[in-house]
Amino acid sequence: MNTKKLVGENAVDYISDGMIVGLGTGSTAYWMVVKLGELVKKGLDIKGVATSKSTETLAHELDIPLVNLSTIEKIDVTIDGADEVNPELQLIKGGGGALLREKMVASISDRLIIVVDESKYVSNLGHFPLPVEVVPFGWELTRKQIEKLGCIANLRIVDQDSFITDNGNYILDCYFEAIHNTTDLHMQLNKIIGVVENGLFVNMANTVLIGLNDGRVKTLTKESTSTT
Numbered sequence: 001m002n003t004k005k006l007v008g009e010n011a012v013d014y015i016s017d018g019m020i021v022g023l024g025t026g027s028t029a030y031w032m033v034v035k036l037g038e039l040v041k042k043g044l045d046i047k048g049v050a051t052s053k054s055t056e057t058l059a060h061e062l063d064i065p066l067v068n069l070s071t072i073e074k075i076d077v078t079i080d081g082a083d084e085v086n087p088e089l090q091l092i093k094g095g096g097g098a099l100l101r102e103k104m105v106a107s108i109s110d111r112l113i114i115v116v117d118e119s120k121y122v123s124n125l126g127h128f129p130l131p132v133e134v135v136p137f138g139w140e141l142t143r144k145q146i147e148k149l150g151c152i153a154n155l156r157i158v159d160q161d162s163f164i165t166d167n168g169n170y171i172l173d174c175y176f177e178a179i180h181n182t183t184d185l186h187m188q189l190n191k192i193i194g195v196v197e198n199g200l201f202v203n204m205a206n207t208v209l210i211g212l213n214d215g216r217v218k219t220l221t222k223e224s225t226s227t228t
């Protein structure tokens with residue numbers, strides 16, 4: 001069972017004609033974008049806003065019309081993946097390095113819908129290392145400041161080189177044993193000079209769709225839970 005495909009495709013039910021849609025990044029959001037491309041070919045009239053260069057490329061390949069974030073004031077719905085989700089619908093994102101653009105898009109979205117497989121649903125955030133985007137200048141100093149908050153922060157390396165985000169920055173993957181006060185940590189991290197943004201999404205998601213191994217999809221909102 002490809003639960004990422006299951007839940008990604010399921011999420012397009014939240015999209016309708018005339019909407020501006022935030023297009024998430026990653027291997028789960030991918031399936032939503034592909035399905036949306038099929039619907040656009042059949043006549044669905046929407047405009048997308050990409051959360052990364054890779055999603056922008058995919059949307060172009062699928063002929064999904066895009067608008068630039070700078071030209072709009074609000075997005076009707078954004079559908080995106082996550083690396084961890086807790087029962088309060090708080091998230092860790094940025095495993096693919098797209099957290100800054102994802103957070104900018106989410107911040108002007110009327111509704112943020114998160115699509116994950118069941119392995120991502122956890123009681124406490126923090127087992128997955130928290131990605132923090134930092135400017136390359138003086139990054140070792142920034143790392144020291146971040147580590148004072150109680151973690152080990154590793155520079156993300158890909159193919160033996162520093163990973164560079166779409167915005168030209170580095171990612172520090174921060175290993176906290178567990179993250180209990182997400183609001184405080186979010187604020188403390190973003191106060192450090194040199195930090196651009198962190199991967200904690202607090203009070204942003206409205207709905208989480210979880211693809212279950214038995215082929216069903218669980219829908220979580222702050223008020224209710226249902227499985228279909």
Ligand SMILES: O=C[C@H](O)[C@H](O)[C@H](O)COP(=O)(O)O
Pocket residue numbers: 024025026027028029080081082083093094095096097098099102
């Ligand atoms: O930077 C990447 C994004 O936050 C992704 O949405 C997140 O890492 C989940 O990706 P995936 O669906 O590939 O596990």
